Amino acid sequence: MLTQTGEYALRAMVYLARKGENAYSGVKEIAAATDVPPNYLAKILQQLARAGVLESQKGFGGGFKVARKLSKITLMDIIDPLERIEKFKGCVLGQRLCNDEVACPLHHTWKAISGQYLGALRETTLQDIADFRRKAEQVEGADAQPNYGELLASREKRG
Amino acid sequence: MLTQTGEYALRAMVYLARKGENAYSGVKEIAAATDVPPNYLAKILQQLARAGVLESQKGFGGGFKVARKLSKITLMDIIDPLERIEKFKGCVLGQRLCNDEVACPLHHTWKAISGQYLGALRETTLQDIADFRRKAEQVEGADAQPNYGELLASREKRG
């Protein structure tokens, strides 16, 4: 569901998001804070910079920072350049002819499942994560049974 | 989101589901019909047999068949023995302390996303796939914009 690389990328991005949109952070600092192998993290951050999610600054005082406002960076922006999400495109059962009209037995089922997953990834931003966390801390302990739909509902209200 | 192995397993199981709950099918037959490398498929089917999802019969006329009623086999039953779903357990950001009360910034977000995905996998059965397909064929062409939630809703009505 999420490769090691994708998980590392999320860790780094959340760290940078909390760090602010202006300050540069070095690879060593991020690696130490997120418990990720430094050299490997460097590779991942390079890819994210190439994808336009991060900005890098060489030389003294340099490092990485988010390239735009947190509300404009989705989880998909972070994961897509690193993982092979194209696994979804094309029929799961390998049929050449498979669409909404002429569908393989799994088409509708898988479209529903993957659609919700990909949709959540596409619409959840780093800003949402920060917002929801603050909100969650306020209502902490109110619900014994946490409501999985709450986050998704709050996304829709954002408009 | 779904490894090659998991996809192959789904292909084979859907094929066997359509074949009926009583007839045995050989590896060569299944591999040819689903376009999966025969030797590798044999390994996968062995694992599924060990997991109790399939029953195998050696000798002439032998092969594999589903071990129980289609309504009792979920997509999770098929995928779980083959993939490392334990990637979800534990904090995505690597924090030791991370639960509903004391959560990392990603905890609630990821719980919502993965909860929907895993829930769908756990509750969708091979029978659902057959049912929904029949239903979809009946209403074919009625909706230009297919409703992703329809399948999930129909699952709940099953009780």
Place this chain on the structure above:
DNA sequence: TTGGAATAAGATAAAGAGATCCGAATCGCC
């Protein structure tokens, strides 16, 4: 201009998934 500090980039090693092959064991049938 020089030196220190940082990222960029490529080569490479280790680990795991994906895929293949072969011999052994098992079953039905003759």
Place this chain on the structure above:
DNA sequence: GGCGATTCGGATCTCTTTATCTTATTCCAA
């Protein structure tokens, strides 16, 4: 019991992912 068909299990190989290392390249400050 012997034969053919089939699954089972282990050994092996390849490819991708993960991780490390080394060498440039770039920037800032003195």
